[in-house]
Amino acid sequence: MQRPDTFSPQAGFVLTKAGHLSDFDEKVAISLYQPLIGPIAMALYLSLWQEVKDRALVTDRRLQLWLLDLLDIDIDQLFNARVKLEAVGLLRTYTQVDSLGRYYAYELYAPVAPDAFFKDDLLGLLLYDKVGEKRYDELVGQFSLKPVRRPEWQEITASFLDVFRFDHDLSKEPPAVVAAKSDMTQKEATRPRLGTGGGYDWALVKAMLANSNIQAGQLATHQEALYQIAGFYGIQPPDFARLISRATDVMTGKINLSQLRRLAEQGYTRAQPHAQPTTTTAPPKVASADEALLQKAKSMPPRQFLTAAKQAKNVRMYPANNELRAVQQLSERNVFDAPTINILIDYILRTNDSINQALLDAIANSWLKANVNSPEAALKQISDFEKQKASGQKRRQGSAKGPRQEKLPDWAQAGYKPKKETISETDKKILAEQMKKWKELNEQGGKTDGGHA
Structure with missing residues (x-):
């Protein structure tokens, strides 16, 4: 949120x-x-x-x-x-x-x-998902009560009036006692709430179940869980009433939610025709691929969308049981609406052939952290993530350096010509005098050699 x-x-x-x-x-x-x-x-x-x-x-x-x-x-x-x-x-x-x-x-x-807690469909299931089977069993054992009672025991517990006596008429409570009763009113502990499906025709469901053996109050008690099942499979009220009737225990009149989920899955599977390659007309053009995806996500329940997404990859593909459980558990957590779950399904199946529980939870949690609360926000989150990933790849490519090239010295460069150095006038005079002296010495040496001959 x-x-x-x-x-x-x-x-x-x-x-x-x-x-x-x-x-x-x-x-x-x-x-x-x-x-x-x-x-x-x-x-x-x-x-x-x-x-x-x-x-x-x-x-x-x-x-x-x-x-x-x-x-x-x-x-x-x-x-x-x-x-x-x-x-x-x-x-x-x-x-x-x-x-x-x-x-x-x-x-x-x-x-x-x-x-x-453990009997609650939401709390117990979420705890199992969070801690795993081993720790879950440890917690169940830690909080389980195993009273020691044998059939042959005879109870001799004293009652309240066996022990205590009152000096005044119990039918006339003192004002202080009456006031204390109202002051001490304590609200019951609350439980997690799913959407109750205010727009769902519960009146029709109730009317169709009027002649069944369902116990009074069962629809109201399980309305949140029932709405989740109806929403996940896209079940209309008349069909849902028939499924509820079949999932109701004939002896107790109570709804078996696990049985209802199995019946809903079986009914959905039977209703789907065997996959056969068919030619379909082109869908109407929309402004973008995202808008087309939004239209599909908003028009299908997650169960139907999952099947369609799998068959879009290959008409013979189908959702495996572990995929169904993963998506249904996410739906039961009530953190995303159905269209947003459909966008998540599509995103995972773009690069994967099946939905993995760990990957589904990882992406769902990252979306929750980013406050994704609609299918439009989900598409934006996907777009932002892809842009960020592409930008990171470009930076990594840009930072990759080629082999180091040493700069050649001037003398090693092609076409190198040594610089011509100029001599100053003073240096020229000094050089001329030195040459003159050298010539004079050379001439004197030549005469000396000739005298000795």
């Missing part, structure tokens, strides 16, 4: 709590939630719990700059940490502008109980 400009260090904040945080809750948060949200978000969460007061006053606010100094982070890191806490249900945020300026109210929530 992209940080809004209004979320600044100079904005104020106040703290309130929806419940209490016990030592055990803190252990659950660190062991189960920290692998999902990271150390910065967990440090923020625990720091806010240390600072929250019993009574929150709007006028008793601090600047968010205080949090930045406390945690030694910047405003973008604070925003990312905040939304991660919100996503997993540990925090709710409200905002208001008054005479003192904009401020945020942070409402703190305790973690869900470990059993609820």
